[in-house]
Amino acid sequence: MSTQGPSSTSGTLHHVAPVSAFEVTPTTSTQSPNLLLWIGGLTDTYHSVDYVYKLASSLPPTWSLAQANLSSAGSGFGIASLTQDCNEISSLVSYFKSNGKQKVVIMGHSTGCQDCLHYFASEDKRGDRAKVDGVILQAPVSDREAMVKDMDKKDYDGACKIAEDWVKEAKGEHILPLNVTADMFGRNPLSARRWVALACQGGEDDYFSSDLPDSRLQSTFGKVDKPLLILYGEEDEYVPDQVDRKALVNKWIPFVKGKVDEQSKELLGGASHNLNGDDEEVADELIKRVGKFLTAI
Incomplete structure (x- = not known):
């Protein structure tokens, strides 16, 4: 749940039936040629995760942020599926690229990370899954x-x-x-x-359980062939105490075929699951890492 009070955000609501995406107005006066498509987790909707809009206003000047609102958003997750989500994400990526965006990076939060990994690891049965230029996993928790x-x-x-x-x-x-x-x-x-x-x-x-065998990781992380940034929270409250978070992330990295950002190897210090209510410095560090990653793409 958001910890912020009432607020408003300027932007453009893009409708790609049956889903939508809200693109935050960039801080620069010109339209940004690249897009970070943010995908929430279970029950998330617009403004349920506070850091998203601070991130949107702090991206490198050639990037803007749009938050996806999939059919699974809010209470829809219980009758949806990762495959359905990926089909809808693909429609959004195709839409933005056909409307002038040169690069699109997908960023998942929580179960949105499952969507992002499924985007690479699952069979594209329709044969039309749009290509993305990178992926960020924030709070990829089992x-x-x-x-x-x-x-x-x-x-x-x-x-x-x-x-x-x-x-x-x-x-x-x-x-x-x-x-x-x-x-x-x-x-x-x-x-x-x-x-x-x-x-x-x-x-x-x-996708992210600590007891998964190497064969499973090979068939999931091993399918990622684009630049990858992992942002795993040091204080994520949904991770069991017995899980060595840093060791788990560094277990995943060798399976990835794409270039894994070096920042992935270090946990996001002081970060809870969605950063709501965390110290301002925590969100600032996330923003810094995301900006560095996008600049390198």
Whole structure:
């Protein structure tokens, strides 16, 4: 939840049915030729993550920022999928490139990072996935490990069994009862398929868990062939205590085929999951790293 008070932001709302993207008006008087497309996580909407708009006003002069508003935004995540998200991201990238943007970098926050990695790692069944020029992962945290951390083991195991059984019974698109999902997701509706994807080992969203074998990392991070920046928070509250965050990030890096920014090797000091309420210096460091990365592309 945003910690900021009422505010307004000037920009252009781009509609690419069925989704949209809000491009913040650049601080320079001329239109920026390149775009950073920011993709939020579960339940995120416009202005739910505070640092986005500070970042938008601090980018290198040849870059502007647009926040994607996918079908999965807000409460839509529970019936969406990473593949659906990637198709919508591709439509936005194609739109911006066809309207004059020379380079487009995608930046995921939280589950938006799963979207970004899925963009490279999953099969492009439609054959029209638009090329991007780089990728940034901010808070690439395992949903599965976060749920195991925060839920009672009996409740977690029971929910996974129900969801997996429903999927096997061809009821994957049915909405799970609230008494199964509410402890983790409140009143947001979740299909059985989406619960399996987010919560169960080997699910579609299981990209960043610390126990994944090298073969899985080879098939995910090993598909990234563009410049990559990882921004992993030192104080991310969704990461289990037993996970060595720095070691995990540095385990991922050798699998990447593209150029990994050296800044990725160091955790984002003092950073919580979405930086809301963090010291101003934390957001400033994120902005500095992103700016350096984009300047090099």
